[in-house]
Amino acid sequence: MSPLFLAHGSPMLAIEQNEYSSFLQQTGAALRPDAIVIVTAHWETEEVAITSTDGVYETIYDFRGFPDELYQVKYEARGSVQLAGQVAELLQEAGIPSTLDGNRGLDHGSWTLLKHLFPMADIPVVQMSVNPERSAEAHYLIGAALRSLSASNILLIGSGVTVHNLRMVNWGQVEPEPWAVQFDDWLIDKLAKRNLYDLLSYESLAPHAKAAVPRSEHFLPLYVALGAGNPEQIPEVIYRGYAFGTLSHLSLKF
Numbered sequence: 630m631s632p633l634f635l636a637h638g639s640p641m642l643a644i645e646q647n648e649y650s651s652f653l654q655q656t657g658a659a660l661r662p663d664a665i666v667i668v669t670a671h672w673e674t675e676e677v678a679i680t681s682t683d684g685v686y687e688t689i690y691d692f693r694g695f696p697d698e699l700y701q702v703k704y705e706a707r708g709s710v711q712l713a714g715q716v717a718e719l720l721q722e723a724g725i726p727s728t729l730d731g732n733r734g735l736d737h738g739s740w741t742l743l744k745h746l747f748p749m750a751d752i753p754v755v756q757m758s759v760n761p762e763r764s765a766e767a768h769y770l771i772g773a774a775l776r777s778l779s780a781s782n783i784l785l786i787g788s789g790v791t792v793h794n795l796r797m798v799n800w801g802q803v804e805p806e807p808w809a810v811q812f813d814d815w816l817i818d819k820l821a822k823r824n825l826y827d828l829l830s831y832e833s834l835a836p837h838a839k840a841a842v843p844r845s846e847h848f849l850p851l852y853v854a855l856g857a858g859n860p861e862q863i864p865e866v867i868y869r870g871y872a873f874g875t876l877s878h879l880s881l882k883f
Contacts, residue, residue: 630662632772632857633784633867634850635742636878637670639793640692643702643741649878650745652868657746663786664712664753665864668776668854669738670789670847672758677720677727677771680756687734704740709753712783716755716775723774738788757853761846766829772856785857787850792841792877802874809875812841820855820864820881828855836847841877851881858883 635653642650671691672678680686685705713729720727735743739756759768792809799806815835819827825827827834829852835841842848859866868880 630779630782630784631859632779632787632854632883634789634854634881636785636790636883637738637741637788637879638790638872638876638878640695640699640737640741643737643744644698645827647747648868649868653742653745656867659705660784662752664709664755665743665784665786666712666716666755666757666778666852667739667743667788667838668757668759668787669736671736671738672733672756673757673761673846674728675760677725678730678758679713679727681710681729681731682708684708686754687805688740689734689736690781691736702733702740702744704744704750706743706750706752706754708733709755709761711736712753712755719777720771723770724864725771725774742786742788742856757851759846761844761849764799765831765845765849765852766831768852769829769856772853778857785854787848787854788875789847791848791879792875793847794840794843794875797840797875799874804874805871806874808837808840809871809877812837813869813877813879817866823863854881856881
């Protein structure tokens with residue numbers, strides 16, 4: 630069960646039917662994990678936080694100004710205290726502190742994707758946080774600590790966006806901006822070469838890094854998925870597209 634990095638794009642993804650949502654539906658239909666661990670860009674904590682409940686999650690609408698239809702969407706998956714404990718134990722063995730959270734629901738970084746991937750909401754979900762004050766390497770090591778989950782048929786998803794600068798989106802633009810494409814091209818090339826040094830140093834080495842990643846919270850889930858993947862396997866681009874000129878839907882399998 631290879632880890633994935635999936636772009637969650639705009640919250641409107643949850644109710645849209647387009648090429649990217651069709652890709653997500655087809656991807657989910659081909660998978661049948663026993664459980665899901667999803668690392669979301671929309672939950673920021675000092676230590677790694679892990680949802681820990683056997684109950685049904687609240688659907689969190691952590692956005693505003695969207696159509697009423699979007700606020701009617703529910704994704705009523707259950708959590709798993711057992712899996713949350715397993716994740717925390719793996720992190721502890723790697724010397725990475727974490728906390729369990731029994732109250733938090735699923736934010737739109739999780740449910741917009743999961744609604745298309747697994748619309749029946751019948752697979753247990755555990756959600757994890759990121760910390761944009763910590764490095765890409767720190768998040769890679771979090772993923773590496775969780776590498777054994779794949780062998781247990783547990784799907785790890787990093788939910789974020791590679792090029793995510795809301796000040797530079799161009800509403801209605803279909804063709805991507807060259808600088809956004811160049812940043813993703815660099816990323817894909819370094820992943821194909823498994824050049825971990827350059828990947829972890831993207832802030833100083835990648836073209837247009839500051840424009841593409843003005844703040845790292847949406848980029849860090851990629852490093853968790855990369856760390857959790859098979860180090861002997863070349864990462865695979867499973868989808869590439871852009872919305873509003875600059876918002877990347879680049880998605881990867883590790």
